[in-house]
Amino acid sequence: MPAGLPDRPVPPEGPTTEALICFNLYAASHAFIRLYSPHLERLGLTYPQLLVLLLLHQKDGQRVGELGAALAMETNTLSPLLKRLADTGLLTRVRSEKDARSVEVRLTTEGQIKAAAAAEVPACIAQEKGMTEDGYRWSLKTLQALRGWIEEAARESER
Amino acid sequence: MPAGLPDRPVPPEGPTTEALICFNLYAASHAFIRLYSPHLERLGLTYPQLLVLLLLHQKDGQRVGELGAALAMETNTLSPLLKRLADTGLLTRVRSEKDARSVEVRLTTEGQIKAAAAAEVPACIAQEKGMTEDGYRWSLKTLQALRGWIEEAARESER
DNA sequence: TGCGATTAGATCGTGTGCGATAAAATTGAG
DNA sequence: CTCAATTTTATCGCACACGATCTAATCGCA
Known part of the structure; x- marks a missing residue:
């Protein structure tokens, strides 16, 4: 299990981007999401939207804060994302009765179907690409x- | 050296996001960029802009396609990014005389100064965070x- | 019990990142 | 030499991702 900061400088003219852990994460992340894109297109979802459906498939009725914590996202990113998913009829957002600051997010029937299909995507990629x-x-x-x-x-x- | 597709499904109710290589890359990438943000703010740059300056600091006068290949970015992302950097006076874009389809990108004097400062950022993070x-x-x-x-x-x- | 501090979620503006598309230039087969 | 194919860069529209800011609700100390 490695420890320590990975972005280590190299030559005096400054690091090459390929030597930076941050850049390698950045490039790998975008490239991996591009591998998903045929499936995302088929489902009519973006990658962050797929992640939300996966979470709600696992456990419906989570609060916005819980989803945000699981995805390491702030609410300034998550609220608009959830709103768009609500607008397309995949989920609903309701103020909690227990704490009116909180919003509970639940899949609709259509959302449950889409979430079940979304849950199969990682396995599809596993099968297609060999692992x-x-x-x-x-x-x-x-x-x-x-x-x-x-x-x-x-x-x-x-x- | 590992081989094989890393997004492997787990339980029948579908994978948790934490079990997905793609999600871990995604979350790690954003989190790492957030570690950069005090330095980015100080320089008045975004992370992709910093990457461009690092590349030009290493080798000025690269073509857009070369920068795109190095950053794994398409020109639909890179062209607007370079335009904004040109608008702030950090670089210039000139059509190549040898091949008028190509654009050469060069740092201005101000851009060279900013690029030199940018090249120090990874080392600053290395020093601050311990590695x-x-x-x-x-x-x-x-x-x-x-x-x-x-x-x-x-x-x-x-x- | 009052109210400042804190929490939860939302909106706004800007910069990507990508799917789609277009214009201009070069290449090379016929 | 012509012109279809290819290459290179650019623009457009939309969905994030984040810094900044705001509103509303809850908590807990005095």
Whole structure:
């Protein structure tokens, strides 16, 4: 399990972008989402919308804050996203009776169907592209360690 | 060096987002860029703009296509980005004399100063956050393998 | 019990990132 | 030499992602 900050400078003329962990994450993230795009197009969803449906498929009726925490997104990004999904009839947003500051998000019937189809997408990509268990586990482990490190670094900045 | 598709499905109710390599890349990428944001704000740059300046700092006078290849960006993203940087006086865009389809991108004097400052940002983050050589190398290795796999998967889709 | 502090979600403006499309220039087969 | 195919860059519209800011509701200390 690696530890430490990964964006390490190299030559005196400054780092090449390829040597930056941040850039490699950035490029890998966009490229991976592009692998999803045939499925996203088929479902009429964007990647962040697919993520929301996956979360609600797992556990319907979550609050906006819970979804935001799970996706590491602030509400300035999430609220408009949920509004668009509500506008297309896939989910509803209702103020909580227990705490009127909170909004509960639930899938509609159409949303449940779409969420079930969305839940199959990662498996479709797994099947189409071929995968090994080791590659999956190795990458996931490293990314989770990296995310842990980034969170730790962010917490240190707040002191 | 891991191989294989990393987004592997898990339980029958569909994958959790945390189990998806794609989501972990996505979340890590945004979180890492947020670590950069104090420096980005100080420079008056966005992250993609910083990347462009890093590339031109390394080698001025590149064509748009070269920059796009290095950043894994299409010209529909890159052209507006370069236009904005040109509008703020950091670079110029000139049609190549050798091939009028191509545009050469060069830093202005102000751009060179800003690019030199930009080149110091990754080192600043390295110093502020503490880093280990092993953590850096491990993460970079895994991300580069992942990017290689994604590119291979993308090529297969085009056949 | 009052009210300042805090929490939760929302809106606005700007810069990407991508699907779609277009214009201009170059290449090379016929 | 012609012209279809290809290449390069650009524009448009939409969905984020984030900094900034706002409104409404709840909490808990005095």
